[in-house]
Structure formats: C-alpha cells, structure tokens
Amino acid sequence: xxxVIIGGDAAGMSAASRAKRNDPSLTVMVLxxxxxxxxxxxxMPYNIADPIRAMDDxxxxxxxxxxxxxxIDLKLGHRVEKIDRGRKQVQGQIAGGREFEVEYDKxxxxxxxxxxxxxxxxxxxxxxxxxxxxxDGRAIKAYLADRKVRSVLIVGMGYIGLEMAEAxxxxxxxxxxxxxxxxxxxxxxxxxxxxxxxxxxxxGIVLHFGVRLTAIEETAGGLRVIMDKGELLVDMxxxxxxxxxxxxxxxxxxxxxxxxxxxxxxxxLRASDPxxxxxxxxxxxxxxxxxxxxxxxxxxxxxxxxxxVGDNVTGRxxxxxxxxxxxxxxxxDLEVARTGLSLQQAHEAGFNAVENYIQSASxxxxxxxxxxxxxxxxxxxxxxxxxGASMVGKEGVAHRIDSVAxxxxxxMTVEEFSQCDFAYAxxxxxxxxxxxxxxxxxxxxx
Amino acid sequence: xxxVIIGGDAAGMSAASRAKRNDPSLTVMVLxxxxxxxxxxxxMPYNIADPIRAMDDxxxxxxxxxxxxxxIDLKLGHRVEKIDRGRKQVQGQIAGGREFEVEYDKxxxxxxxxxxxxxxxxxxxxxxxxxxxxxDGRAIKAYLADRKVRSVLIVGMGYIGLEMAEAxxxxxxxxxxxxxxxxxxxxxxxxxxxxxxxxxxxxGIVLHFGVRLTAIEETAGGLRVIMDKGELLVDMxxxxxxxxxxxxxxxxxxxxxxxxxxxxxxxxLRASDPxxxxxxxxxxxxxxxxxxxxxxxxxxxxxxxxxxVGDNVTGRxxxxxxxxxxxxxxxxDLEVARTGLSLQQAHEAGFNAVENYIQSASxxxxxxxxxxxxxxxxxxxxxxxxxGASMVGKEGVAHRIDSVAxxxxxxMTVEEFSQCDFAYAxxxxxxxxxxxxxxxxxxxxx
Numbered sequence: 001x002x003x004v005i006i007g008g009d010a011a012g013m014s015a016a017s018r019a020k021r022n023d024p025s026l027t028v029m030v031l032x033x034x035x036x037x038x039x040x041x042x043x044m045p046y047n048i049a050d051p052i053r054a055m056d057d058x059x060x061x062x063x064x065x066x067x068x069x070x071x072i073d074l075k076l077g078h079r080v081e082k083i084d085r086g087r088k089q090v091q092g093q094i095a096g097g098r099e100f101e102v103e104y105d106k107x108x109x110x111x112x113x114x115x116x117x118x119x120x121x122x123x124x125x126x127x128x129x130x131x132x133x134x135x136d137g138r139a140i141k142a143y144l145a146d147r148k149v150r151s152v153l154i155v156g157m158g159y160i161g162l163e164m165a166e167a168x169x170x171x172x173x174x175x176x177x178x179x180x181x182x183x184x185x186x187x188x189x190x191x192x193x194x195x196x197x198x199x200x201x202x203x204g205i206v207l208h209f210g211v212r213l214t215a216i217e218e219t220a221g222g223l224r225v226i227m228d229k230g231e232l233l234v235d236m237x238x239x240x241x242x243x244x245x246x247x248x249x250x251x252x253x254x255x256x257x258x259x260x261x262x263x264x265x266x267x268x269l270r271a272s273d274p275x276x277x278x279x280x281x282x283x284x285x286x287x288x289x290x291x292x293x294x295x296x297x298x299x300x301x302x303x304x305x306x307x308x309v310g311d312n313v314t315g316r317x318x319x320x321x322x323x324x325x326x327x328x329x330x331x332x333d334l335e336v337a338r339t340g341l342s343l344q345q346a347h348e349a350g351f352n353a354v355e356n357y358i359q360s361a362s363x364x365x366x367x368x369x370x371x372x373x374x375x376x377x378x379x380x381x382x383x384x385x386x387x388g389a390s391m392v393g394k395e396g397v398a399h400r401i402d403s404v405a406x407x408x409x410x411x412m413t414v415e416e417f418s419q420c421d422f423a424y425a426x427x428x429x430x431x432x433x434x435x436x437x438x439x440x441x442x443x444x445x446x
Numbered sequence: 447x448x449x450v451i452i453g454g455d456a457a458g459m460s461a462a463s464r465a466k467r468n469d470p471s472l473t474v475m476v477l478x479x480x481x482x483x484x485x486x487x488x489x490m491p492y493n494i495a496d497p498i499r500a501m502d503d504x505x506x507x508x509x510x511x512x513x514x515x516x517x518i519d520l521k522l523g524h525r526v527e528k529i530d531r532g533r534k535q536v537q538g539q540i541a542g543g544r545e546f547e548v549e550y551d552k553x554x555x556x557x558x559x560x561x562x563x564x565x566x567x568x569x570x571x572x573x574x575x576x577x578x579x580x581x582d583g584r585a586i587k588a589y590l591a592d593r594k595v596r597s598v599l600i601v602g603m604g605y606i607g608l609e610m611a612e613a614x615x616x617x618x619x620x621x622x623x624x625x626x627x628x629x630x631x632x633x634x635x636x637x638x639x640x641x642x643x644x645x646x647x648x649x650g651i652v653l654h655f656g657v658r659l660t661a662i663e664e665t666a667g668g669l670r671v672i673m674d675k676g677e678l679l680v681d682m683x684x685x686x687x688x689x690x691x692x693x694x695x696x697x698x699x700x701x702x703x704x705x706x707x708x709x710x711x712x713x714x715l716r717a718s719d720p721x722x723x724x725x726x727x728x729x730x731x732x733x734x735x736x737x738x739x740x741x742x743x744x745x746x747x748x749x750x751x752x753x754x755v756g757d758n759v760t761g762r763x764x765x766x767x768x769x770x771x772x773x774x775x776x777x778x779d780l781e782v783a784r785t786g787l788s789l790q791q792a793h794e795a796g797f798n799a800v801e802n803y804i805q806s807a808s809x810x811x812x813x814x815x816x817x818x819x820x821x822x823x824x825x826x827x828x829x830x831x832x833x834g835a836s837m838v839g840k841e842g843v844a845h846r847i848d849s850v851a852x853x854x855x856x857x858m859t860v861e862e863f864s865q866c867d868f869a870y871a872x873x874x875x876x877x878x879x880x881x882x883x884x885x886x887x888x889x890x891x892x
Contacts, residue, residue, distance in 0.1 A: 010877070040811050043872045047812070057812045288867070299877045300870045321865050328869035337869055365486055366493075366503045398874035399845035402866070402881075406849045409866045410856030419767050420848070420855045421734070423774035423783055424746045425609075426489045428844035431456070431745045435848075 004104035008032030010302035011280025012110035018310025033079035045163035083253035113281035122216030156240035187342035258284035279305030286322035335397035340388025360434035362396035364426035384413035450550035454478030456748035457726025458556035464756025479525035491609035529699035559727035568662030602686035624654040633788035704730035725751030732768035781843035786834025806880035808842035810872035830859035
C-alpha cells in the first residue's frame with residue numbers, strides 16, 4: 001500500500017514516521033515543496049534574536065535520517081499542484097520545472113498554512129518580509145546580517161508579531177508595531193492587555209493603533225511606509241497579519257472546507273474523501289468545550305494529528321478528542337497564555353458566560369522576587385462549567401495554564417476546579433495558587 | 447452561638463475569618479498557645495537563609511487585624527489542655543499559669559502538628575533544634591546570629607530537611623545529612639532520586655545513609671553526634687525526622703483517630719462528635735484516588751479545610767472532595783514535585799499499577815538554556831487510570847505537576863491525559879510537553 005503525504009513539516013513527518021514504524025512494509029512517500037523538513041517554525045523568532053546561531057539549528061530531524069534510518073521516500077522540491085481523486089493521484093512540479101505524478105492508496109494533506117502579505121503596492125520589496133517557512137527566517141536573518149537595520153515596522157500585533165518584536169528588540173533594533181483596529185490581544189480583559197501594552201512600551205516599542213497601510217516605497221536608506229494616517233520611515237517591515245490554511249489544492253479537489261477555509265476533518269483526521277486525511281495547520285479540529293469545528297493552527301496539534309493519521313492508515317483506530325486552544329507566548333519579559341474560550345467566544349457559543357479578573361502573586365507571601373500574576377477565568381452560569389482562562393505575568397504563567405486545559409478536557413465545573421489539590425511551596429506559588437484564587441472569586445459571580 | 451477554635455495558624459484563622467464574614471453575629475474565639483498567629487511556616491527555610499530579614503516577615507495577618515478589623519476574639523498564650531465534650535467546654539492554661547475555661551457550641555481543633563526530636567541523650571542541648579513553629583525559626587536564626595556556626599547535621603532527608611539544607615548552604619554553612627535507612631525520597635524511582643542526590647553532593651552536602659544517632663554531647667566548640675557507626679563533630683544539629691499530628695487532646699476526649707493518629711474527619715471536616723470539627727495538620731482527609739483516609743500535612747489543605755469549617759458552622763454545607771497529595775519543594779537548584787500515588791502506594795491500594803520513567807527537556811529543541819526534566823507516571827493497567835506522578839528538574843516542574851493533580855481529581859485515564867491540549871512555545875516546553883511524552887510512553891506499558 002502506498003501512503004503519500006503532501007508536506008514534510010510537523011504533521012507530515014510525524015505521520016510518515018508513525019506509519020512506517022507501525023508497518024515497515026508500507027510505502028511512505030513525502031512530497032515537500034521546499035528543501036526543508038521537520039523544523040521548529042515556532043523557534044524562528046528566538047533564532048533570529050541571536051545573530052550567531054544558524055537557522056538550521058531549528059531542524060529537528062534531517063532528511064537523510066528519514067530516508068536512511070526510517071525508510072521514508074522523502075522527496076524535496078516537489079510541489080503538489082493537483083489532487084486527482086478519481087485516479088487517486090497527485091500531480092505537481094519538481095523544482096526546476098519537471099512535472100511528476102504519484103499514485104496513492106491513502107493520502108495525507110499536511111500543507112500547513114500561508115502567511116499572506118497585505119495587498120498593497122511595495123509588498124514585494126526586499127525589505128518587506130513575512131515569517132512562516134524556514135526560508136522566510138533565513139531571508140530575515142540574511143537581511144539583518146547584510147544591512148544596517150536600525151528600525152522595523154511589524155504590521156500586526158498577534159503572537160508572531162509580539163515574538164518578533166522581542167527578537168528585533170534583542171538585536172537592538174527600534175521596533176514599531178501597527179494594526180488597523182484598537183486593542184491588543186482582544187481575547188483578554190482590558191486590564192490584562194494593558195499589562196502587555198505597558199511591557200512593550202516600557203521596552204521602547206512604539207504601538208500604532210487604528211492605522212492602515214496603503215503602500216510601501218523604497219527610499220535611499222530604507223522604506224517609506226505610507227499609512228492612511230501619516231507615514232513612517234523604517235529600514236524593514238515585517239507583515240504579521242495572520243496566517244491562513246494552505247487548503248487551495250484540497251478545495252480544488254472538491255474536499256469540504258471548515259472554518260477559515262481549513263480542510264474539514266473528522267475525529268480520525270479523515271477529510272470528506274475516505275482515502276484522504278488532513279492534519280496540521282491546513283486542517284480544522286473539534287473544540288472540546290463547544291463541540292464545534294474550529295481552526296487553531298498550533299504546533300502540538302500538528303504533531304498529534306500526524307501521529308493519529310499514521311495510526312489510522314495502518315489499521316489502528318485513533319480518534320482525537322479535539323483541542324481547547326491552549327497557547328502561550330513570550331512578550332518581552334512577560335509570559336502570556338490562554339486556553340479554552342474567551343468571554344466573547346463563550347457568548348458566541350451560546351453559554352451564559354461570566355468572567356472574573358484577579359491579580360495574585362507568583363510566589364508566597366514574603367518570598368522574595370514575587371511577581372504579579374494576572375488571571376481571568378470564564379465560566380458558564382447555567383452549568384457551572386469552567387470555559388476558559390487567560391493569564392499574564394513575568395513568571396509562573398506558561399505551565400499553570402495547562403492545569404486549566406486539563407480541567408477543560410475533563411469538563412470540570414469552576415467549583416470542582418477550585419477544589420483541586422495544587423502543590424504549594426513558597427518559591428513557586430502562594431498557598432492559594434493564583435488559579436485557585438481566581439476560581440474562588442469567579443464562583444461568587446456564578 | 448459561640449464558635450471556639452483551638453489553634454491560630456492556617457486552618458484556625460481561615461475558619462475564624464470565614465465564619466465571621468459569613469455571620470458577623472457569631473461569637474468567634476481563637477485560643478492560641480503561642481504568641482503567633484497566621485504565619486507562613488513553609489517560608490521559614492527561605493527566611494533563615496537570609497540573615498537580614500526578620501522572621502516576623504512571615505506573619506500573614508497580625509493579631510490586631512483579626513481582633514479589630516474582623517471582630518475575632520483572639521486569645522494568645524492560651525494553651526488548651528482538655529476538651530470536655532459533656533459540658534461542651536475547653537479547659538487550659540494561660541501563659542504564666544492561670545487556668546481558663548471556655549464554653550463552645552461548635553468547636554474546631556486546629557492544633558497542627560508537632561516536630562518531635564529523637565529520644566536520645568542530648569536532645570535538649572541548645573544546639574539541637576527542630577523547625578515547626580515560628581519560635582523554632584526564631585531560635586535557629588538567633589543561634590546562627592550569636593554563634594559561629596560553620597557546620598550543621600540535619601537528621602532526616604525529607605522535604606523540610608532538604609529545604610533547610612538549602613537554607614544553611616546559602617549561609618555558607620557546611621551541611622551533613624543523615625538517615626537510618628538507605629535511599630532518598632523513596633517515593634520516586636531510583637533514577638530520579640539519584641538526580642536529587644547528585645545535586646546535593648555537587649553542592650558539597652555530605653549524605654550519611656544507614657546511620658542511627660545514639661546520643662549528642664556538648665563539646666568545647668559545638669556538638670559531638672554519636673552514631674551507631676562513628677561520630678561527627680558539628681556546630682549545630684537540626685532534627686527533621688518527620689512530624690506527627692498534634693491530636694493528644696482530641697484522643698483524650700475520645701474522638702476517633704485516623705491514619706498516623708490524625709483526627710478522623712468526614713468530608714465536612716466534622717470529627718466523631720457532631721459539634722467538633724478538625725482541620726489542618728492535626729486532621730486526616732480522603733485521598734481522591736483511593737477513597738481512603740490519609741494524613742498528608744500540607745498548607746493548602748489546612749487553609750481550605752479552615753474555610754470549609756467556617757462555612758459549615760455558619761449553615762452553608764460544604765463537602766471537600768479530598769486531596770491527591772500534591773507537593774513541591776526546592777532541593778538546592780532543583781524543583782521536586784509529586785502528586786497522587788507512588789508505585790508502591792498504588793500497589794498497596796490494590797491497583798494493578800505500572801510506572802514509566804522518562805527524561806525530557808524543559809524547553810524546545812534548540813532553544814537555549816533547556817534543562818532535563820525527569821518525569822515518572824504511574825497508571826493502573828486494569829482501568830487505564832492515571833494514578834500519580836513525580837518530577838524533578840531545574841525548571842518547569844513546580845507548576846507542571848498541577849496538571850496531573852487536576853487529571854487525578856477528574857479520574858482521567860492515562861490516554862485521556864495524553865490527549866490534553868497543552869500550551870506550547872519554545873521558551874517554555876518542547877512541542878510535546880514532558881508530561882505528554884511521559885503519558886505516551888506509559889501507555890505502551892498499559
């Protein structure tokens with residue numbers, strides 16, 4: 001049997017490895033458009049922050065290992081352009097121009113996501129970059145190495161924008177950020193987004209809210225960014241205006257699409273064709289809290305989805321329960337995390353939702369070095385159920401959020417969560433963990 | 447109605463505050479034997495580590511606040527010696543010798559635990575200390591301030607012994623530790639206890655296993671510790687040989703005792719007398735995983751128990767689900783944590799238990815500064831249920847353990863836990879969190 005995989009990053013290579021380990025007799029072919037497989041895309045901002053480290057440090061496993069040690073037929077520079085479901089065949093172009101056709105018994109689409117640029121004049125100037133692939137990262141790093149980049153405009157203030165702000169800041173580059181709407185990280189309460197904003201501003205990062213780019217022009221020394229309100233002179237611009245599922249060939253093949261045009265898959269990761277799976281950033285998932293389809297492109301889900309597909313194509317039956325949307329990122333010296341539903345998402349999903357915001361501490365009373373930990377919890381007044389959390393603080397945020405994630409998977413009520421036996425020692429937490437204090441306070445509103 | 451509380455630390459003062467807030471008309475009297483109330487006993491090692499900070503920094507709320515702001519009749523230096531259940535009266539002595547009697551409608555016993563010394567000659571020498579009360583901490587700190595203490599023997603290698611080892615080490619004191627049996631932290635697999643041992647040894651701490659003290663003598667300069675195998679000359683000795691519930695007056699009053707002679711209480715914290723409650727380190731609890739009574743003296747449980755009693759004596763009905771035994775402590779530069787059952791405890795509780803030990807990393811592939819994270823998970827082969835975890839590492843342990851604690855409260859299977867959606871970002875975790883890797887590996891044995 002031939003198992004063909006389109007895309008050789010997290011989901012694709014996880015599926016390839018798992019399937020081949022489960023069934024060494026299986027023919028496993030991976031068609032990857034670029035020259036890179038199996039790398040930590042999420043590590044790029046931290047790599048860019050360091051002028052010395054090679055971008056190739058982010059490669060988790062090299063192509064030769066997949067080929068020689070694991071017996072996976074890994075084809076680099078093979079861009080799939082069409083899926084012919086009738087003939088069970090994929091067609092495409094090899095770097096250089098030659099065409100190829102490959103037949104499959106089972107197909108996995110693991111094409112990831114694209115990072116689009118704004119459709120404005122000047123978007124293709126060399127100083128205007130996106131960050132998605134390892135080649136994008138290499139291009140940014142080369143640009144920083146070749147030019148005297150003293151200032152950068154980051155268009156967008158999402159996770160990636162904030163992580164890249166830290167990277168450029170670490171290299172001594174003046175960072176400005178812009179977005180067309182007001183508000184930073186609008187899924188958290190204003191008090192918490194203000195904490196993040198204060199951190200950015202305290203580090204000298206300039207934030208422009210409510211401005212839209214209309215064009216970018218090259219100047220003698222750098223770029224002129226023309227906005228609906230004024231203009232900016234910077235040496236470089238990074239477009240971090242979000243990503244979108246790379247689902248074009250799936251859509252053209254008539255596969256069903258879900259939210260945000262991600263490929264719709266069931267809990268076994270199967271698309272609307274019994275022989276085609278999709279996993280990773282190109283596919284949707286079920287939200288454990290709402291039961292609804294969502295598109296949340298994150299790394300763990302891609303790896304886990306790939307594993308599940310590897311199992312399912314080799315005769316094991318694996319159904320994934322879905323996601324709760326847990327995410328964490330660094331914003332300069334802050335840890336910012338979320339899981340489950342924001343208040344707005346909870347309302348949209350039909351819950352009788354209420355939230356409560358508290359400030360607590362990262363360490364015990366009187367323990368030196370304690371930092372403020374900000375917690376917002378969301379609950380459902382009708383059922384008492386815990387629905388989501390967001391957290392911000394200089395320490396003690398990144399792993400705490402997972403406790404809430406587990407509670408969401410277990411469909412715990414706020415009261416049940418409030419009674420959980422958390423570990424306590426003065427260097428790590430107050431005797432009432434910030435999450436427990438938050439739950440106790442939320443209970444009063446429910 | 448008169449609500450009388452014996453003991454003014456975590457459980458006692460939590461109960462007093464909660465009851466008075468719920469029902470301001472209630473007469474709430476607290477009888478505390480010492481002059482200290484509401485302090486963070488767990489903070490003492492870290493306070494002792496710092497010669498400058500006053501021990502009174504650890505007081506969370508002062509007596510005057512309880513009296514004047516909260517209207518609690520707080521009596522210091524009142525040692526209760528007898529509970530007369532027939533007359534619903536407690537009797538005792540006031541510091542100085544005068545006797546007192548107080549009548550109660552509802553009584554809470556929150557007498558905490560005692561830290562006994564070994565019954566050997568020399569146990570009462572001034573250089574031989576225990577650490578339990580704030581006065582114990584003050585005495586140690588005064589001793590260190592008054593004398594040139596260059597070396598200390600800590601008898602016992604439990605949480606407190608290890609935290610005190612760090613404290614003395616921080617003050618430049620040579621630390622030796624002893625215990626009569628082999629093995630450190632025997633609830634974790636040997637590979638993990640070796641990691642802790644290596645850390646202690648690397649910091650110059652000398653460990654004596656398999657030695658029993660027979661006597662301690664005063665010498666010109668310090669102490670001669672006589673053991674069954676040889677002797678040691680040190681300037682000071684700390685007896686950290688465990689604690690025991692302070693349940694004497696409860697036992698004399700005929701109240702039922704549970705494991706380790708802790709006062710047996712139901713899920714409302716009521717003892718075997720309908721008008722008497724017990725909470726904190728003197729009381730037992732139900733283990734959520736086994737359903738059995740256990741005695742696990744820890745701070746969060748004391749506070750939570752106190753709150754619940756405050757609710758129950760004022761007509762709210764609160765039942766606590768119980769504990770899972772989550773604990774974390776620092777051992778020099780290591781974080782050490784546990785929750786749920788060890789393999790041995792699981793076997794003793796009748797589970798068909800299996801464990802799996804893994805090493806993972808605290809941060810993503812290629813992220814600088816990553817440390818090894820050691821994880822051991824215990825599961826039940828019959829039901830698939832997750833039973834417990836232990837962890838060791840230089841970072842990323844203290845809060846991760848709580849995710850397992852929540853899973854234990856939810857009675858999750860190892861497989862359900864392995865599918866939880868954890869947050870990922872390179873500075874904080876590999877894409878597969880160490881706990882998820884541990885769960886995936888344990889699944890293969892189940």
